Amino acid sequence: MAAGPDRDRSDRRTAVRRVLVTALVINLAMSLLKLTVGLISGSLAVIADAMHSATDALSSLTGLITNRLSDPRPDRDHPYGHHKYEGIGALGIAGFILFTALEILLRAGERLLDGLPAIRVTSNELVLLLIALGFNLLLAAYEHDQGRRLNSALLKADAQHAASDVWTTVVILIGMSGALFFDVNWLDVALAIPMALLLIRVCWSVLKRTLPWLVDHIAIAPESIHAEAMQVAGVLNCHDIASRGVLGQQVFIDMHMIVEADDLRTAHRITELVEDRLDQRFGPVRCTIHLEPKDYVEQEITYSGTHG
Structure with missing residues (x-):
């Protein structure tokens, strides 16, 4: 009887790992794509978005590590199992989200101080960013669906991080479109600030869901x-x-x-x-x-x- 639940949980951890490996590969590819666009166009905002995707990849890597450590089966040193490693991983992801929000605010401030320098944008860069946006949308939906199916706090947190990357990419696309078609270089900075605040809200949402588990808050009335x-x-x-x-x-x-x-x-x-x-x-x-x-x-x- 006891072997059944242990096997089910082991299978769940294996399924979570497969999702995280997929996320890691996609996030690394999107980070390199956005970095290339940022270097070509000279857009600090796109480079910041590339850094955001890099933190996505780092969060997926952290998730893989904590998933390995979060074996639910108890042992001599962990008689209640290793479940909380997954919660610690979710907290790490919240930290990455907060870092990204602060990075966006910092980049926006730098552009304002530099007098909003013009960026070099062509339709090719916009197409590449649209491709990146499509992959981000698919990844966020995939991780969210798998997180619900597998009941994984780690995947749900990583899905929120991937969703935040969708919004930051949308902001960058609007800003670069304004620079390309209307010569409006301040638009991406104006949109970056509320988006950074949105990321901080996402960070708080992850913390609010994870901290009660880690501090042994009541689970059932x-x-x-x-x-x-x-x-x-x-x-x-x-x-x-x-x-x-x-x-x-x-x-x-x-x-x-x-x-x-x-x-x-x-x-x-x-x-x-x-x-x-x-x-x-x-x-x-x-x-x-x-x-x-x-x-x-x-x-x-x-x-x-x-x-x-």
């Missing part, structure tokens, strides 16, 4: 766990309920329980039924249940921190 456990025949009371982890990926539940049983074998069987029910409802779940005598009365079902 204790009232919901209580309601499920009380549906099992033989359970008289459960209280001091705590949970952590990521719902649908891996949740750890601790609780105290009173059961209708006079022998250890029956009591153990009831706790197994509770664990199975919780796993079916919230799984995968790893549950620790502390049995107490029948005459113990506790009305509070939530974790109070006062019981050891």
Whole structure:
């Protein structure tokens, strides 16, 4: 029975790695393409976008490393598994997004100080950027879809990073089109600032989703766990309920329980039924249940921190 979930999780990690390898190859290619366009046109904004794509590639590489480390199977040194390495990888991606936003603001400031120098733009550069935009769109959609299918926080964060690259490329295209057709060299700078603020918002979104997991924020409302456990025949009371982890990926539940049983074998069987029910409802779940005598009365079902 235990080998099944472990194999499923191992297969999920392998699938996540395949997606990240695809993302790494595409991001490296797009970074080189944009850098070439930036050097030819002399556009600092395009060079900054190339750097953004380079951080995309770096985030995909970081994702591959953390995915290797995030083996869900426990070992002697990590009895609760290695899931949080994936969360650390998501935080690294958030850092790359923030770096990109600050880089765009810095480049915009430099152009303003330089008096908005003209850039050399032809239709060839626009076509190359449109090709890059198409690949960025496909990659963002692919990673987002696979992140949902595999329930991977790492892929979801990387998809958001890829999506931010789509928006920055759109901004660059508008700015370069303005420079080519209307001789408006300030347009890309004017659009770069709100786009940088958007990237900062994306960074905050990744942090808001990942930090609760890393600091062991509640995963499931204790009232919901209580309601499920009380549906099992033989359970008289459960209280001091705590949970952590990521719902649908891996949740750890601790609780105290009173059961209708006079022998250890029956009591153990009831706790197994509770664990199975919780796993079916919230799984995968790893549950620790502390049995107490029948005459113990506790009305509070939530974790109070006062019981050891």
